[in-house]
Amino acid sequence: MNSPAAPFDFHRCLVACAQGDRRALQALYDHEGARLLGVARRIARDDATAEDIVHDAIIRIWTRAASYDPARGSARGWIYSITRHLALNSIRDTRRETVLTDADTETASTLHGRVDDLDLWSGSAKIYRCLEQLQPAPQRCILHAYVDGCSHAEIAGLLGAPLGTVKAWIKRSLKALRECLE
Amino acid sequence: MKPDSAEELDSLAGEYVLGTLSPEQYAAVAERLHTDPALRAAVDAWEARLLELTALSTPQPPSPRLWRRIQRSLDELPAPRTQTRLWQRLGLWQGLSAAGLAASLLLAFILLTTPPSTTEYLVVLVAPNSQAPGWVVQASDSHMIELLPLGQDTVPDGMALQFWTKGEQWRAPVSLGLVKPGEPYRVPLQSLPPLEANQLFELTLEKAGGSPTGLPTGPVKFIGRAVKVI
Numbered sequence: 001m002n003s004p005a006a007p008f009d010f011h012r013c014l015v016a017c018a019q020g021d022r023r024a025l026q027a028l029y030d031h032e033g034a035r036l037l038g039v040a041r042r043i044a045r046d047d048a049t050a051e052d053i054v055h056d057a058i059i060r061i062w063t064r065a066a067s068y069d070p071a072r073g074s075a076r077g078w079i080y081s082i083t084r085h086l087a088l089n090s091i092r093d094t095r096r097e098t099v100l101t102d103a104d105t106e107t108a109s110t111l112h113g114r115v116d117d118l119d120l121w122s123g124s125a126k127i128y129r130c131l132e133q134l135q136p137a138p139q140r141c142i143l144h145a146y147v148d149g150c151s152h153a154e155i156a157g158l159l160g161a162p163l164g165t166v167k168a169w170i171k172r173s174l175k176a177l178r179e180c181l182e
Numbered sequence: 183m184k185p186d187s188a189e190e191l192d193s194l195a196g197e198y199v200l201g202t203l204s205p206e207q208y209a210a211v212a213e214r215l216h217t218d219p220a221l222r223a224a225v226d227a228w229e230a231r232l233l234e235l236t237a238l239s240t241p242q243p244p245s246p247r248l249w250r251r252i253q254r255s256l257d258e259l260p261a262p263r264t265q266t267r268l269w270q271r272l273g274l275w276q277g278l279s280a281a282g283l284a285a286s287l288l289l290a291f292i293l294l295t296t297p298p299s300t301t302e303y304l305v306v307l308v309a310p311n312s313q314a315p316g317w318v319v320q321a322s323d324s325h326m327i328e329l330l331p332l333g334q335d336t337v338p339d340g341m342a343l344q345f346w347t348k349g350e351q352w353r354a355p356v357s358l359g360l361v362k363p364g365e366p367y368r369v370p371l372q373s374l375p376p377l378e379a380n381q382l383f384e385l386t387l388e389k390a391g392g393s394p395t396g397l398p399t400g401p402v403k404f405i406g407r408a409v410k411v412i
Contacts, residue, residue: 019397020353022256029249034241037248042239043201051248058252063259072226077233081199084236088201092208125234145200147238152202174196174228175189181231 008032010075017065025062028079033058036083043087043149053090057083088149130180137161138169142177145170195224199232281313285406288315303327304411305383307404316404319383327358327377328368335363335403337387344388345369346398349381360392361385381408 008031016024036057041050060082068078131139137159144150144158156166197203198211215222285306305319316335321327329345337343343363348355358369371377384405386398393399 015395019395025256026249029252033248034243035236035239037244038239038241039236041242050242051244051251054244055248055252055255059255059259062256072222073230074233077229080233080236081229084201088208092205125237127231127234142200143235143238145202146232146235149201155202170197170200170202171193174193174200177231178192178196 010079011070014061014065014068014075014078017062018068025058028061029058032076032079036079039080039083040087042147043084044090049090050087053083053087057086060086091149126181127177130177133180134173134176138173141166141169142173191221192224195221196228198225199228281308281310281406284308284313284315288318289409302411303377303379303381303408305381305406305408307383307385307406309404310402317385319406319408321371321377321408326368326370328366329361330366331364333364337363340390341387341400342390342392343385343403344392344398344400345383345385347381347383349375349378355382355384355398357392357396360388377408379408379410382406383408 010028013024013028017028033054037050037054040053040057041047044050044053057079061079064082068075072078073081131142134142140159141155144155150158152163152166152170155161155170156163159166161169194203194207194211198208203211211221211225215225285308288306289304303319303321306315307317307319308315315332317332318330319327320330335343343361345358345361345367346355347358352375359367361367382405384398385403386393387400387403388398389400
């Protein structure tokens with residue numbers, strides 16, 4: 001979970017990928033592959049699907065490296081954004097309308113323990129300090145959505161809250177987070 | 183989609199990044215991102231705000247076969263789409279084909295007026311817009327080329343002309359160094375594959391010291407393809 005000791009230059013890596021340097025892509029994969037797979041696995045909840053997602057993400061990073069625009073955000077953010085949206089797309093059609101199974105719920109419920117992990121909360125990322133200021137239920141909405149890829153209905157099921165309430169919590173939480181992060 | 187207030191736009195962007203939009207809403211936002219800079223900026227901001235939450239997912243070492251699979255997919259990719267900016271611009275090639283006539287006339291002139299020599303390849307480099315010939319490249323063997331100015335060119339202060347070449351099967355252009363306007367320039371080609379017909383040569387305007395990326399970044403000033411001299 002800890003950040004790597006040596007900083008990895010994601011931007012330079014993408015520039016090299018854009019020039020056709022496969023070693024740069026492999027360096028990126030070696031450095032970030034496990035974390036990307038972790039993100040994809042958490043959303044897809046299936047090992048094989050998660051590897052499919054990371055496969056597609058790495059290919060997309062390679063073919064689109066030249067289109068990465070530093071003015072729009074960090075290179076690392078670009079890489080994670082590609083991976084997360086591929087993961088969200090992969091589950092969007094298949095899972096959103098289904099009810100979470102017990103096993104899924106179990107996976108999701110482990111989140112709460114993690115969120116309470118002091119090491120994480122004392123991390124330098126400001127988003128954690130801002131999340132901490134939310135009420136527990138709205139906080140879980142944001143985390144279930146972003147980290148677990150849960151839909152409104154899934155979150156409502158997990159929290160035992162009405163769908164409309166979950167939707168309102170999410171809207172209000174986003175607003176509060178934005179104000180806190182400004 | 184109806185126009186949104188700033189607040190609605192930001193909420194939409196936030197839920198797009200969060201992943202809680204319905205499939206229909208998600209697809210609509212993804213489509214709209216191509217044309218709506220305000221929405222794009224809002225999405226970019228949310229991606230950055232929430233990025234550190236990815237640290238909550240436990241890393242999972244990929245199986246060894248995943249990288250092998252990625253490599254196979256990379257091998258099967260069609261010609262790279264990553265070098266499109268400079269080398270695949272339609273206008274450039276349209277200009278080049280129009281320049282063909284000017285180039286072949288000049289080539290004929292050079293061939294008729296120069297004494298027989300061992301020159302094997304010739305390239306006339308023309309300006310992409312005016313098609314005015316500016317430089318000639320000649321190679322008397324496959325390992326040394328000469329770049330000869332046809333006129334006195336100037337470059338703005340703080341800028342330089344950089345000389346590039348790219349064979350048809352090469353993945354990316356290679357720099358042959360910085361060129362002084364109006365002065366002949368000789369380049370050994372030992373480190374490159376032998377010259378081939380149709381090999382592309384060009385001069386681009388770069389910052390003094392040359393392109394920082396190792397690839398052409400500035401405008402093309404002169405461009406042409408190698409012709410084998412029979």
